[in-house]
Amino acid sequence: MLKGKVAVVTGASRGIGREVALTLAGYGATVIVNYCGSKEKAEAVVEEITQAGGKAKAYQADVSEFDVAKEMLTSVKKEFGSIDILVNNAGITKDNLILKMSEEEFDKVIEVNLKGAFNCMKHVSRIMLKQRSGHIINMSSVSGVIGNAGQVNYCASKAGIIGMTKALARELGSRGITVNAVAPGFIETEMTDVLPEEVKESILNTIPLKRIGQTKDIAETVAFLSSDKAAYITGQTIGVDGGMGM
Numbered sequence: 001m002l003k004g005k006v007a008v009v010t011g012a013s014r015g016i017g018r019e020v021a022l023t024l025a026g027y028g029a030t031v032i033v034n035y036c037g038s039k040e041k042a043e044a045v046v047e048e049i050t051q052a053g054g055k056a057k058a059y060q061a062d063v064s065e066f067d068v069a070k071e072m073l074t075s076v077k078k079e080f081g082s083i084d085i086l087v088n089n090a091g092i093t094k095d096n097l098i099l100k101m102s103e104e105e106f107d108k109v110i111e112v113n114l115k116g117a118f119n120c121m122k123h124v125s126r127i128m129l130k131q132r133s134g135h136i137i138n139m140s141s142v143s144g145v146i147g148n149a150g151q152v153n154y155c156a157s158k159a160g161i162i163g164m165t166k167a168l169a170r171e172l173g174s175r176g177i178t179v180n181a182v183a184p185g186f187i188e189t190e191m192t193d194v195l196p197e198e199v200k201e202s203i204l205n206t207i208p209l210k211r212i213g214q215t216k217d218i219a220e221t222v223a224f225l226s227s228d229k230a231a232y233i234t235g236q237t238i239g240v241d242g243g244m245g246m
């Protein structure tokens, strides 16, 4: 489905990004496994892809740094010839109720989740515009759609992702480039493992499908949006949340 395509997946060392990288590679794409600090984990993802007969390369870059993001995308383009798919998945949480939330906690989450996605979209747009093709998929969250107490910073970043997705879809549409977002619900990863059992239980009660999501649920949706099967879909935010956000 993605044979001959080059994909950059940010935050692909762990969790959802890792699964997205493995899935896109499984469909034939060459995958750039971006990470920030987890070098060994990113290299393990590359190893898994290579062992399975695919092509991948790990790339360290803090996406919240404008010039660092630029350097990553321009060097990938130089080495691999094109960038057909960008998945802006890198994200962090720094939860606190607003009375306790520090300015630093607010700024850091916006810097990584929202500005990081902007940085990569900005630099890949030039490349995709010249190619007259490309698919950008941004990781939002059900929290950005319905809100979540204790996550003013995170919800702002994820709602911002939805707005940026729509704006860029309108800017790039005439050149055949699609820009979409995926809004996962409650997915089993290191990000959610840290939550207390009683919180997990109460979240489960709000999910119509009555199960916690798996990274594969998200990765298959991203793969679809990265492919020509989704050629007429742009500016959308697809909830993959077991019905939690409706």
Ligand code: NAP
Pocket: 010, 011, 012, 013, 014, 015, 016, 017, 034, 035, 036, 037, 038, 039, 061, 062, 063, 064, 089, 090, 091, 092, 112, 116, 139, 140, 141, 142, 183, 184, 185, 186, 187, 188, 189, 190, 191, 192
């Ligand atoms: P995770 O397990 O905590 O993994 C986060 C990934 O982001 C890691 O690969 C990490 O790299 C990378 N990262 C963090 N800061 C970065 C930076 N400045 N530059 C580059 N990479 C950076 O998270 P996850 O649960 O898989 O979540 C992935 C995405 O899905 C996030 O955007 C998250 O908000 C969204 N999401 C998750 C859920 C959920 O239930 N899990 C629900 C809705 C949305 P290092 O390992 O190198 O630090």
